[in-house]
């Protein structure tokens with residue numbers, strides 16, 4: 001990976017930076033759920049726009065890879081389009097796709113594709129806040145010790161207080177999960193619907209927090225348990241209509257996908273797959 005375009009080094013980052021990130025990734029994979037610190041580099045996009053995910057993607061891409069970039073389930077949102085453009089400029093030879101099933105690396109924010117990941121596929125998640133303990137402890141040194149000792153008592157109390165006050169665990173988009181029976185991670189802001197996909201997945205999940213300078217991983221076939229109480233089990237978003245039936249996607253008719261809700265021109269509520277590639281695929285299959 002030493003070839004260069006006339007403007008950029010392949011993968012934009014220098015080789016030492018990529019090497020350090022790959023070493024951190026190996027450690028993260030070897031200790032599932034452990035937050036590995038790394039020296040996050042400055043990127044030509046602002047922190048908070050996916051620099052952590054981008055640095056991981058740039059460090060692992062080779063010319064034989066096929067990359068998909070999504071944001072909120074869509075290949076066409078501004079963040080996804082810009083990251084894809086940047087990678088196409090800085091990683092010549094890497095194929096770009098919108099088809100999740102043929103991608104070797106998928107970079108994403110806020111969603112995991114509907115097509116289950118296969119062995120060999122890598123999903124890179126952009127993470128704003130890596131540590132679920134930040135809700136109960138402000139000192140990073142103390143949080144590190146708490147993780148090391150498996151001391152999640154205060155996190156459990158926080159979840160319990162939520163239950164008492166709101167009758168459910170309210171940190172819905174940052175749902176803490178215990179990985180491999182040990183460390184508790186923040187699986188980044190994804191729907192609970194997607195949290196369930198992390199458990200015993202065939203694919204490798206990598207999490208990059210650029211601003212917070214942390215990398216962690218959920219390797220293939222790893223137990224991922226969302227924290228919940230025995231009498232109040234973890235539950236995913238509810239897409240049933242008032243008559244008790246699962247709402248279908250307004251466009252492709254799928255009754256198994258995660259749905260976005262919006263209002264159409266006449267003010268009617270409309271439900272549609274959040275994963276645009278999946279929705280297009282279902283539509284094509286129906287037409288065939």
Ligand SMILES: [Zn+2]
Pocket residue numbers: 249250251252253254257272273278279280282
């Ligand atoms: Zn659909």
